[in-house]
Amino acid sequence: MPRISSLATRVVAALVVGTLGLLAVLAVVGLGPRHVATRPARGRSRPVVTASVTRCGDGFDAVATQPVGQIDVRDDDSRPGEVRVVAVGGARDGAVYADLELLAPGTTVPLAIDLPTGSYAVQCLMEDEEPVTGGVVDVQGASTGTRGVPPVDQSELLRTTLDYQAAVGHRLGRVRHRISGLVQHLASGDLPAARHDWIAAHRGYQLLGGAYGAFGELGDAIDGLPHGPPTLDRHPVTGFHRIEHDLFTARPHTARLIGDARALASDLAALSHRLRSTQLAPLDLVLRAHEITEDLLQRTLTGRDDLGSHTALATADGDLAATADVLRRLRPVLTGRVPHPARLFTDLTTTRALVRRLARTPDAHRSVAQWPRVDREQLASAVAGLAESLAPLAVALEPRRTS
Amino acid sequence: MSASMDRRGLFRGLAGTGLAAGAAGLAAGCAHAGASARADEPATDAPDGPDRVISPYGEHQPGIAGEPGSAVSVLALDVVATDRGGLAEALKALSSRVGTLTQGYAPRPTGISGPPSDSGVLGPDVPADGLTVTVSVGASLFDHRFGLAGAKPLRLKPMHAFADDDLDAARCGGDLLLQVSADHGDTVLHAVRDLMRHTRGALAPRWRIDGARPPSRPTGAPRNHLGFKDGIANPSADDFDALVWAGDDEPAWTAGGSYHVVRIIRMLTEFWDRVGLSEQERMIGRRRDSGAPLSGSTDADDPDYSDDPRGSVTPLDSHIRLANPRTDATADQRMLRRAWNYDAGLDLAGNLDLGLVFTCFQTDLERAFETVQHRLQGEPLVDYITPVGGGYFFALPGLRDEQDRYGRGLLDT
Numbered sequence: 001m002p003r004i005s006s007l008a009t010r011v012v013a014a015l016v017v018g019t020l021g022l023l024a025v026l027a028v029v030g031l032g033p034r035h036v037a038t039r040p041a042r043g044r045s046r047p048v049v050t051a052s053v054t055r056c057g058d059g060f061d062a063v064a065t066q067p068v069g070q071i072d073v074r075d076d077d078s079r080p081g082e083v084r085v086v087a088v089g090g091a092r093d094g095a096v097y098a099d100l101e102l103l104a105p106g107t108t109v110p111l112a113i114d115l116p117t118g119s120y121a122v123q124c125l126m127e128d129e130e131p132v133t134g135g136v137v138d139v140q141g142a143s144t145g146t147r148g149v150p151p152v153d154q155s156e157l158l159r160t161t162l163d164y165q166a167a168v169g170h171r172l173g174r175v176r177h178r179i180s181g182l183v184q185h186l187a188s189g190d191l192p193a194a195r196h197d198w199i200a201a202h203r204g205y206q207l208l209g210g211a212y213g214a215f216g217e218l219g220d221a222i223d224g225l226p227h228g229p230p231t232l233d234r235h236p237v238t239g240f241h242r243i244e245h246d247l248f249t250a251r252p253h254t255a256r257l258i259g260d261a262r263a264l265a266s267d268l269a270a271l272s273h274r275l276r277s278t279q280l281a282p283l284d285l286v287l288r289a290h291e292i293t294e295d296l297l298q299r300t301l302t303g304r305d306d307l308g309s310h311t312a313l314a315t316a317d318g319d320l321a322a323t324a325d326v327l328r329r330l331r332p333v334l335t336g337r338v339p340h341p342a343r344l345f346t347d348l349t350t351t352r353a354l355v356r357r358l359a360r361t362p363d364a365h366r367s368v369a370q371w372p373r374v375d376r377e378q379l380a381s382a383v384a385g386l387a388e389s390l391a392p393l394a395v396a397l398e399p400r401r402t403s
Numbered sequence: 404m405s406a407s408m409d410r411r412g413l414f415r416g417l418a419g420t421g422l423a424a425g426a427a428g429l430a431a432g433c434a435h436a437g438a439s440a441r442a443d444e445p446a447t448d449a450p451d452g453p454d455r456v457i458s459p460y461g462e463h464q465p466g467i468a469g470e471p472g473s474a475v476s477v478l479a480l481d482v483v484a485t486d487r488g489g490l491a492e493a494l495k496a497l498s499s500r501v502g503t504l505t506q507g508y509a510p511r512p513t514g515i516s517g518p519p520s521d522s523g524v525l526g527p528d529v530p531a532d533g534l535t536v537t538v539s540v541g542a543s544l545f546d547h548r549f550g551l552a553g554a555k556p557l558r559l560k561p562m563h564a565f566a567d568d569d570l571d572a573a574r575c576g577g578d579l580l581l582q583v584s585a586d587h588g589d590t591v592l593h594a595v596r597d598l599m600r601h602t603r604g605a606l607a608p609r610w611r612i613d614g615a616r617p618p619s620r621p622t623g624a625p626r627n628h629l630g631f632k633d634g635i636a637n638p639s640a641d642d643f644d645a646l647v648w649a650g651d652d653e654p655a656w657t658a659g660g661s662y663h664v665v666r667i668i669r670m671l672t673e674f675w676d677r678v679g680l681s682e683q684e685r686m687i688g689r690r691r692d693s694g695a696p697l698s699g700s701t702d703a704d705d706p707d708y709s710d711d712p713r714g715s716v717t718p719l720d721s722h723i724r725l726a727n728p729r730t731d732a733t734a735d736q737r738m739l740r741r742a743w744n745y746d747a748g749l750d751l752a753g754n755l756d757l758g759l760v761f762t763c764f765q766t767d768l769e770r771a772f773e774t775v776q777h778r779l780q781g782e783p784l785v786d787y788i789t790p791v792g793g794g795y796f797f798a799l800p801g802l803r804d805e806q807d808r809y810g811r812g813l814l815d816t
Contacts, residue, residue, distance in 0.1 A: 069509075070527075085514075096514055096515045097514045098512060098514050099514060099515050112512035112527070113512060114511050114512050144511075145511075146511065146512055146513060146514040146516065147513075147514065147516040148514065148516075149514065149515045149516045151515070337516075347604075374481075377481050377483060377607035377609075378483055378607075380607065381483040381603070381604050381605070381606070381607040382483070382604060384603050384604060385603050385604015385605070386604070388600065388603045388604065389604075391517060391518050392516060392517030392518065394518075395513075395515055395516070395517050395518055396515060396516055396517060398515070400515075
């Protein structure tokens, strides 16, 4: 990383500041640990910082006395790009404290900063150009402030993502095997075994973590939900939930179910083929860390995805197992980027234990609406708390350009 | 699950701390102590004037005695945490967020460490906008879970159905209640989202009802969905020690608190609109247009029943006369009422689901609310209104300062 750090820059910065600015710094520091200065005084213009290959970070020295508030970032380049404020030197060297993406040439965009004491520089990542780093500025900031996060490079997650993809493919094989069993049991008229196959296959499918449309239209065909009542839905549900709707009734229409199960088997085969022929992006892996629990909250714990099987707890168990798997794989990059990584694992373990406890109650065979309120509150709160704790991972671990 | 609470630390802006209260007069309609306009902000923060900051600190929670905001959200929650430590952590998170939100602040940028700390619905600088949050506890909090049975306020109990009620269990009770009020609905909802986010995993939302206080039409107290001015008569601040704040016989930790009743009262407005005006006025005991008591000429006149023992002017079973007969014997049954109109869509028959979020604060639940409620039983008005939810709560004492937290005295017992 090229640095234009120099004593001269710092001296210039100090001169630019002037007496008033220095007093402001002293005033802020003098107020102690509580973070006070949230915005520059009225009438004082916001620092304008240049984003470009040739003059990256011009104007940034003003933050020496205004480490909290907004700066205006102006793209003076002919290219679009990304601008970051990064720590220079020290334990957090390279950590990102502010980030502005999708900056268009000729535009000026405000960027909020809240810099703790340290040395910082602006990094300009213009399209098709090597990153350029501007002059280093020393900041007397607050004791708190934004938590800097070292960016994750795509390359750090490639191996992990490949391993994950292989594991997903392996699990998909087991789901397909279960669906074959489902077809056979339907053909032989063994409905209890067929229902057991469906539950196991559906839980197994949750382990794939296909949340939030991760598998696109194929995912919808496999595990999609009705888009409305039959009178309004021009694309009736297929896959798991169509079978669920017809199988968990008193007198299922077996012939139709066999057709639906075969269609599901064929969609699963297509997914299997796609998993072998295309590469999962590391971002997909990172997003799944919280999106599986988001799906669990929106689809399952609201009762929306229960079309008759009343297997919310089995689904939850599969979803949480899938989340745990993703989290384990991400563990190496969590350190230094998430404040309490160990707590995430503890919370996940606690929530899984809660699901197992509820699975030993009549809730295991009831729709969520029929659960005692306290059970619903306990599980929804645990999962919502988990989703809240996992959400930062998607931002902090998002693969970013580092070169 | 505690991660979501302590990982978002308190971030307090300069705004609103230690500022002169000299601008308080600018805050229209805000007459109570503890309100001050932010001196460092020009009028640009709020569309209709300087930001109204109501300090959350003091002997009492400011949302009780203060002028009610024009919007409210009443949110009941259950404590999911299973021990006292978990409860304390949730109350601590609430305290610090209320301290921040009620004074206005600039949310902290998170860089790439996570999603934004704020929903952004109030713009980059969050105004105070007259926000108050009243935190109350329900009787269920004093069960076996937290070892608090011995600390229960003497008069706190679950709300049972009265004779004219049609209670929906899904809208009743709760371990905790947050009554969030502000000058605009977006500020209220912003605060609700923030408070829920910071207690996610520890507090489970149970039920919620939103309400609004319409502007004066054309003057005086706002009108309810029946077209009548509501909340004209309330005890004056001089009587609050006797009528509103917890009494000396209560556990010591309750000092400064108050019994807090919430009633979600459905109003059958289509039916009401098919009733003649004089019958409406007889049922209420006031003129519809002016709000004047039937015994008076303007809404500023106090109702006077002294020469009307048989109800020739104000029927004996009119709502205001039953609710407050204005005798010496019933003087201590008065309570501080705060009500907002709610609008919740339609019922199955296509009737509007309109009503009142009725809240009141008092020293003694039975002496005030319950006594009055029993007296109102069977009043002619009950054909047009149906209580469907709510509960009994105890509004905690106020936060003393920034270091204090809700339930401090309670959890130390």
